[in-house]
Amino acid sequence: MDFLDVSTILQVSALFNLMAALAWLVLAQSFRIAPRASRLMAAGHLLWLLTQGCTACMAGWPALLRDGIPEFGLLGCLALLLLAVRRMLRSRQRATDMAWVSGLGALGIAIGLALQGSVLAQFASTAAATVLAALATREVVRCTGGELSRVVGGLTTLPFVAMVLIGLAHGAELLTEPAWAARTLASTPPSAARASLWLLVTVSTTLSLIALMIWRVVARIQHLTFRDPLTGALNRRAFEQALADAQAQLQRGHGFALAMIDIDHFKRINDQHGHQAGDAALQHCVRIWQANLREVDRLGRLGGEEFCALLPLATAGDLSAAATVAERLRASLAAQPLRWHGLALPLSASIGVALPVARDTLGEIGLVRADAELYRAKAEGRNRVCVATPLSGNA
Numbered sequence: 001m002d003f004l005d006v007s008t009i010l011q012v013s014a015l016f017n018l019m020a021a022l023a024w025l026v027l028a029q030s031f032r033i034a035p036r037a038s039r040l041m042a043a044g045h046l047l048w049l050l051t052q053g054c055t056a057c058m059a060g061w062p063a064l065l066r067d068g069i070p071e072f073g074l075l076g077c078l079a080l081l082l083l084a085v086r087r088m089l090r091s092r093q094r095a096t097d098m099a100w101v102s103g104l105g106a107l108g109i110a111i112g113l114a115l116q117g118s119v120l121a122q123f124a125s126t127a128a129a130t131v132l133a134a135l136a137t138r139e140v141v142r143c144t145g146g147e148l149s150r151v152v153g154g155l156t157t158l159p160f161v162a163m164v165l166i167g168l169a170h171g172a173e174l175l176t177e178p179a180w181a182a183r184t185l186a187s188t189p190p191s192a193a194r195a196s197l198w199l200l201v202t203v204s205t206t207l208s209l210i211a212l213m214i215w216r217v218v219a220r221i222q223h224l225t226f227r228d229p230l231t232g233a234l235n236r237r238a239f240e241q242a243l244a245d246a247q248a249q250l251q252r253g254h255g256f257a258l259a260m261i262d263i264d265h266f267k268r269i270n271d272q273h274g275h276q277a278g279d280a281a282l283q284h285c286v287r288i289w290q291a292n293l294r295e296v297d298r299l300g301r302l303g304g305e306e307f308c309a310l311l312p313l314a315t316a317g318d319l320s321a322a323a324t325v326a327e328r329l330r331a332s333l334a335a336q337p338l339r340w341h342g343l344a345l346p347l348s349a350s351i352g353v354a355l356p357v358a359r360d361t362l363g364e365i366g367l368v369r370a371d372a373e374l375y376r377a378k379a380e381g382r383n384r385v386c387v388a389t390p391l392s393g394n395a
C-alpha cells in the first residue's frame, strides 16, 4: 500500500512532531498551562524532529555523525519526556536518577562510537532510553494510581509501557541478532512497521500527556473550589457538604464526631510578628493536624483561626475514640512550635468535641455543641480538650 511506505510515515511523523511542538509552546506561552512541562514536551518533539531530519539526509555525512546523532537524539528525547512527565505530575522525585541513566547512556554511546562499533552505541542508547521510559511509567502509575479510574489510568499508562516493551524487544534483538545489529541505524532505514510503531507510540504518548495535563487542570480547579487557598484544608462550603454527607450516613448507622478547634491567642502572633507569621502559623497547624488525622477524616477551615475536624467512628457513639484523636491534635501542636525567622513560637489550640444526633439533618446541632465545648475549653484556660455529654438520640 502506497500510503504505508516508510518515507510517507516519516513525513507524517515529522509533521506531527512539528504540530505537537507548536501546540505545547502555545499552551506554555499563551495559556500558561503547565508551562515548564509544556516547554519540555515542545523541546522533546523538536529534538525528535531534528533527529529524524538529520537521519533522513545524512547519507554523505561522516560515520561518527551518522551513527551518533540518532542515538544521542533518542536518549535526549526520553530524558526530556521523563522531565516533562515529572513536571506535569508535580512529582517531588529529584532528577538524579535521570542524570545518572542519561550520563551512563551517553558514555556507552560515546564508547561505542569510539570503538567504531555502532552495535554498542545502539545498545547503550536503547538500554538507557528503556530505563528512562520505565522511570516515566513508574511516575505516571505512582502519581495517578488511586486518583484516576482504572480504565483511564490504564489507558494513560499504556503508551509508556509500550515504550518500555519496544525498548526491551529492541535490546534483545541487538543482543541476539548480531548480524542484523552490525548494520547501523543510519545505514538501515527503519521498516514501515517499525516507523509506524514509533509514530503510534509518539502520538499516543502525546495524547497521554495531554490527558495528564487536563487531569492536572481539573484537579487544580477542584482544589480552588473545595480548598482553603492558604492552608489547603477544606473550605467552609466543602466542609458543610462533607458534614451533610456524614449526617446522611448517620441515619444508616455510620457514626462520626466533630472536633471544633480554635488556635489560642492567635491575634498575638499577628500583632507581635506580623500577618505573614500568622499565615505561616495557620499553615503549620494544618500541616500538623493533617499528619495526625486519617485519610477518612476531614479537616475544614470554618473561618479565621477556627477549624473543625469531622471524624468517622468505627463504632457509632464512641466518644472516647474521638476524644483521643482530639487530644492527639492538641498535644502534637503544643509539642511543635512554629519556626519563624530563627524564633520558636509556641502554639496551642482549644478543642471541643461532640457527637452529632441522627435527627439533625444538616449537622448543625453537632457543630453548635462542639462549639460550646470549645468555648468551655477556652474559659477553662485554653490548650485543652472538652467533650460534650452525648445527647439522647445519638446513633
Ligand SMILES: Nc1nc2c(ncn2[C@@H]2O[C@H](COP(=O)(O)OP(=O)(O)OP(=O)(O)O)[C@@H](O)[C@H]2O)c(=O)[nH]1
Binding pocket: 230, 262, 263, 264, 265, 266, 267, 268, 270, 274, 275, 276, 277, 278, 279, 282, 303, 304, 305, 378, 382
Ligand atoms: N494572619 C492571619 N490572621 C488571620 C486570618 N484570619 C483571621 N485572622 C486573625 O485572627 C485573629 C483572631 O483573633 P481572636 O478572635 O481575638 O482570637 P485569639 O487571639 O486566637 O484569641 P482566643 O481565641 O480567645 O484564644 C484576628 O486578629 C484576625 O485578624 C488569616 O487568614 N491570616
